[in-house]
Amino acid sequence: MSDPGTVLDTVNAKWYNTLAKELNLSVEEFQLCQGDVILPRTTDELWDMMDALPADTVIQYYSPDTLVSLSSQYTSLLSFVQASSVADLNKAMGADNTKSWAAAKSAYFKANPSAFSDSAIVLQTALQNLFQNWSMAELVPNPGSAAQCYTLYRAGFENPIYIAQELQLNLPLGGPAAFNQTYEGVLGDIGVAPSVNFTMESAQASSDISNSWANSSSSTGGTYFYSKSSSSASTDFSQTFASSSFTVAVSYDHFINVAALPLSGESIDADKTTYLPWYYGAALAYAYNNKTAAVWTDLTQWDALFGPEGSMQYVVTSLIIADGTSTITTSSQAFSTAEQTYATAQSNEGYGCWPYYVSNSSDSTTNTSTTFNASSNLVVTTTSALGNPIVVGVLVSSVKDLAQDA
Incomplete structure (x- = not known):
């Protein structure tokens, strides 16, 4: 039989x-x-x-x-990749200023959630303006240092990984991951x-x-x-x-046939809550196409996600x-x-x-x-x-x- x-x-x-x-x-x-x-x-x-x-x-x-989610694997991916300019920025600012900027950015997110509700471009503009104002106030008495750090900060947005890591802050802890x-x-x-x-x-x-x-x-x-x-x-x-x-x-x-696309453009309202874009497809492509130590902090994670037995080979x-x-x-x-x-x-x-x-x-x-x-x-x-x-x-x-x- x-x-x-x-x-x-x-x-x-x-x-x-x-x-x-x-x-x-x-x-x-x-x-x-x-x-x-x-x-x-x-x-x-x-x-x-x-x-x-x-x-x-x-x-x-x-x-x-029993299912594995796109949002969890995407979050895992972003924890193992880096934008090289960020390391240069952190070095230029020093540990204390780096922590201070992270706190200022977090506070701004909480106070102004709608500031990042439209797209990666809106996010980029809002954060660059915020950093410029913060650096001029906090990095005194060395205006040259503020100008140098602002230049490095702007350069970070040329890398899709950095944009993705900023947008990811819109993903609520414990979900849900918003779609279109x-x-x-x-x-x-x-x-x-x-x-x-x-x-x-x-x-x-x-x-x-x-x-x-x-x-x-x-x-x-x-x-x-x-x-x-x-x-x-x-x-x-x-x-x-x-x-x-x-x-x-x-x-x-x-x-x-209903399109299922992770939220990456304009915000969406559901159940009296406004959900902000959290996904950036260009970063996924960049991470996939650049299996190098300059991008990945742990190259084995590329295989864990995208390899023959990887957990992130296909998406709905x-x-x-x-x-x-x-x-x-x-x-x-x-x-x-x-x-x-x-x-x-x-x-x-x-x-x-x-x-x-x-x-x-x-x-x-x-x-x-x-x-x-x-x-x-x-x-x-x-x-x-x-x-x-x-x-x-x-x-x-x-x-x-x-x-x-x-």
Whole structure:
């Protein structure tokens, strides 16, 4: 008997290719999502989903408590890179003045949060003016020293690392890391998005993912048809389903591609709070393209982030969202009485099942119904009423490509 995970990997690959084709998504960017994929109900939670870094597989089982975030890895990156002019400035000012300037800058941030609300250019101008005034007052009685330090300070802004490290101060401790969309805005856009309908025929669908951005179709949550738990019943049922032909009829009342971009331009208001830009893409590109001791204080960290096993090889650039969904999976295989009993019990317990694995619990907006027709063929209907969107997948970009395009 072959490994059930391997069998479902083939099924997953066929489902992945079908969605990419029918939804007009490039396999060079598309990643299918399974698991806890109901669209978050708050902006903070939406941003957390956008902040999640994708695993190196075309199908990711989304579980918020196990994901690595872009904001955390970006913060880690900025702690291991440097702008050389900053060292020259610190040397010219001396330790006491360096600490004094840091305190003055921090106090100004707290007193004037809106001063840095628009862009890196606004930040640069505001900080240069602040430093000039501070240096003339604090570096007396040596005006020459103040002028020298101001020149060095301005030079620092020629390096994107320095700008990024300044903007990073806008990232709230403990989150959330702000992105370019709010929940209310996304919900409004979904409401006017077009509909999509299609049917997958497993016998005709391709399982070839060799041209995709990732060559794996494994899913950490999609090992068995109904659940992640291993048992002889789950193995037998999954084998029966995956080894026979089936159809999946899909209907989305609304379907939309929502850009997921870390906040780097103008500020954004959400939940009566103003969030300031914290991300600077040019710094990420600069750090990626300059694997040198002059830029990195610890070169091993470049490999830890960007190497073959690195934690920051890909980032999410869009969420693929559907609303008013209906998915009817019908197998051509006759299932035994034991298999039918297993499936009915699993469905009644509220376990999610392939292809989404969204739970059918009392607080879920998704409903899964399992039945068997007169020929003992499996028919599973999964629906989510209009106004309860689910995230079908995401689009991803490699950091390498982003670094080349910057």
